[in-house]
Amino acid sequence: MLAQFGVRVELLLPRADEDAEALEAERAGELPAAYVERVTRAKLHAARARLRRSDLPDAPILCADTTVALGRRILGKPRDADDAIATLTALSGRTHRVITALAVASGRREQIAVSCSHVHVAALPAAAIAAYVAGGDPFGKAGAYAIQSSFAAWIERIDGSYSGIMGLPLFETTQLLRWAGLAV
Numbered sequence: 001m002l003a004q005f006g007v008r009v010e011l012l013l014p015r016a017d018e019d020a021e022a023l024e025a026e027r028a029g030e031l032p033a034a035y036v037e038r039v040t041r042a043k044l045h046a047a048r049a050r051l052r053r054s055d056l057p058d059a060p061i062l063c064a065d066t067t068v069a070l071g072r073r074i075l076g077k078p079r080d081a082d083d084a085i086a087t088l089t090a091l092s093g094r095t096h097r098v099i100t101a102l103a104v105a106s107g108r109r110e111q112i113a114v115s116c117s118h119v120h121v122a123a124l125p126a127a128a129i130a131a132y133v134a135g136g137d138p139f140g141k142a143g144a145y146a147i148q149s150s151f152a153a154w155i156e157r158i159d160g161s162y163s164g165i166m167g168l169p170l171f172e173t174t175q176l177l178r179w180a181g182l183a184v
Contacts, residue, residue: 001168002062005184007177012050012061020046024065026076032069033099037112039065040101048105060180064102066167068143070094075143084138085129091143092124098143098165102173106180113176115169117160119147124154 002009014020023042026035043063051061068075070090078084095118103112132151138144145151147158147165163170174184 001163001166001170002173005174005177007182007184010056010059012047012054012056014046014050018046024076026074030074031072032067032074032097033101033114033116035074036065036067036099036101037114039067040103040112041110044103044105044110058107060104060106060177060182062102062104062173062176064100064168064173066098066100066142066164069097069099077140077142078138078144081133084133084144087144088124088129088132088138089126091121091145092129093121095120096143098160100161100164100167100169100172102169102176104176104180111176111179113169113172115161115164115172117158117162117165119158119160119165120156122154122156128154 023046024039030038040063043065044061047061047063051058075087075090075096078087098117098119100115101112103110132138137146137149137151147155147162158165161169161171164172177184
């Protein structure tokens with residue numbers, strides 16, 4: 001998505017000895033917006049450390065994290081098929097929030113932005129949920145779905161950012177990249 005703005009990207013992926021999934025561990029009583037901001041900041045700090053250890057030149061770093069929230073409940077990535085079915089059943093016929101936090105580091109400075117969208121899912125027949133889960137799409141995705149997948153046929157309406165629901169809200173991203181001095 002960044003390429004459409006002429007932004008060249010170098011990935012700062014975790015090394016094999018890093019437990020990147022541990023950054024996403026939920027804390028008891030943590031609200032969804034606080035959770036996603038904390039995780040995004042942790043990812044940013046980890047990426048800054050990777051950049052310092054690399055041979056890459058200093059450059060702005062962008063990190064993001066997305067969570068799905070049903071009320072105060074965080075609906076993370078499903079552990080297995082049963083968890084995916086339970087999550088999609090909970091979303092059926094209801095409106096939930098998709099919260100994406102993104103952070104940019106430029107030099108010693110950091111800036112964070114948050115995008116929150118409301119998504120209303122139509123009532124899902126059990127057979128549709130089972131077929132979607134059997135297709136494998138829910139895995140690795142907060143809330144057990146991707147808006148850009150066949151699940152879109154069950155989304156009645158959204159109020160917010162489509163790209164934010166995908167995981168990178170482009171309006172907020174371009175604002176942060178401009179703040180970091182990149183022409184986008």
